[in-house]
Amino acid sequence: xxxxxxxxxxxxxxxxxxxxxxxxxxxxxxxxxxxxxxxxxxxxxxxxxxxxxxxxxxxxxxxxxxxxxxxxxxxxxxxxxxxxxxxxxxxxxxxxxxxxxxxxxxxxxxxxxxxxxxxxxxxxxxxxxxxxxxxxxxxxxxxxxxxxxxxxxxxxxxxxxxxxxxxxxxxxxxxxxxxxxxxxxxxxxxxxxxxxxxxxxxxxxxxxxxxxxxxxxxxxxxxxxxxxxxxxxxxxxxxxxxxxxxxxxxxxxxxxxxxxxxxxxxxxxxxxxxxxxxxxxxxxxxxxxxxxxxxxxxxxxxxxxxxxxxxxxxxxxxxxxxxxxxxxxxxxxxxxxxxxxxxxxxxxxxxxxxxxxxxxxxxx
Ligand code: HEM
Numbered sequence: 001x002x003x004x005x006x007x008x009x010x011x012x013x014x015x016x017x018x019x020x021x022x023x024x025x026x027x028x029x030x031x032x033x034x035x036x037x038x039x040x041x042x043x044x045x046x047x048x049x050x051x052x053x054x055x056x057x058x059x060x061x062x063x064x065x066x067x068x069x070x071x072x073x074x075x076x077x078x079x080x081x082x083x084x085x086x087x088x089x090x091x092x093x094x095x096x097x098x099x100x101x102x103x104x105x106x107x108x109x110x111x112x113x114x115x116x117x118x119x120x121x122x123x124x125x126x127x128x129x130x131x132x133x134x135x136x137x138x139x140x141x142x143x144x145x146x147x148x149x150x151x152x153x154x155x156x157x158x159x160x161x162x163x164x165x166x167x168x169x170x171x172x173x174x175x176x177x178x179x180x181x182x183x184x185x186x187x188x189x190x191x192x193x194x195x196x197x198x199x200x201x202x203x204x205x206x207x208x209x210x211x212x213x214x215x216x217x218x219x220x221x222x223x224x225x226x227x228x229x230x231x232x233x234x235x236x237x238x239x240x241x242x243x244x245x246x247x248x249x250x251x252x253x254x255x256x257x258x259x260x261x262x263x264x265x266x267x268x269x270x271x272x273x274x275x276x277x278x279x280x281x282x283x284x285x286x287x288x289x290x291x292x293x294x295x296x297x298x299x300x301x302x303x304x305x306x307x308x309x310x311x312x313x314x315x316x317x318x319x320x321x322x323x324x325x326x327x328x329x330x331x332x333x334x335x336x337x338x339x340x341x342x343x344x345x346x347x348x349x350x351x352x353x354x355x356x357x358x359x360x361x362x363x364x
Contacts, residue, residue, distance in 0.1 A: 013347035037286045073183045095202075096205075134237075138225040140157050233327050
């Protein structure tokens, strides 16, 4: 592998993209002419973009990607908190924040540990099995907390995988059809859940909104947890392979996530001409917001940026870390051979997240 990633979309799967990110952070802003996109890289530029009402999560004229518009997947996507701005976003955000705050994290960690323990006991403790756990657990732990039947958790994680594939930039028509079918099945399954415990908290928080908003955002939370959760868990395993570290300590997570981030960038669409952190942007411009570069900016405050900042910052941070801690506990108990796992480790070619694979040839 070359010393410098070929372009920004290959940085998250490069073995050491951090000198590249630091050099971008020092420039603050950079226009990538080959991709036709602005890169906001310094901490100041990243914060300015994330805080600016002129920078939206979707292009103004395209609230839903045209390829899925009109399908059940497009309708669901269009209702996600993550994909809205303005007053609609504020109302959904209050409801989702209140719902997520209603889940005791110790319980979530214990339940994730139990699910992970069961998953690991079902076969040989190989790299492939651990890859399977990484794909299964973030979605399964969240679904279990919502009251999903245990027997249906694997299918739920697989359906979310199909939704992720359908929304990837390189998805074809077949992937979109499968994603739409998976989306419909998940909505049906969500509607059939008993509505007790944590799900009751969601219903209460969504009282002023409609049922379709609730169902879409439950599915949205499952979707958001998958790739980022896989990145988080696979990073924690890789760091454990390098040396023992105390994953029970919150400060250790922040330090490590700053030095070796999981979520490398997010995207914004400029809705009106604006000047941000000394850079003029025009309506219609796109900005890649380099969270990984901002975290490493020598002129920044030296903090991890993995969970974003500003009005779209991740409401699932505490839960995601609890799930990862549960997994590590189960892996310790199962006697994982941490350093052996590193020997076959590769990075998946996913542009915005750093996700490791430990099993030889295991696809996703
Ligand atoms: C239980 C797992 C998770 C859930 C339920 C969850 C949920 C969400 C939701 C609903 C949003 C949209 C918030 C908004 O637009 O107002 C969001 C945003 C975000 N999440 Fe998470 N998330 C999870 C795990 C993670 C993990 C593990 C990471 C990083 C390692 C992460 C990083 C982010 C970032 C960076 C954003 C902001 C994106 C942006 O500003 O464009 N999330 N998350």
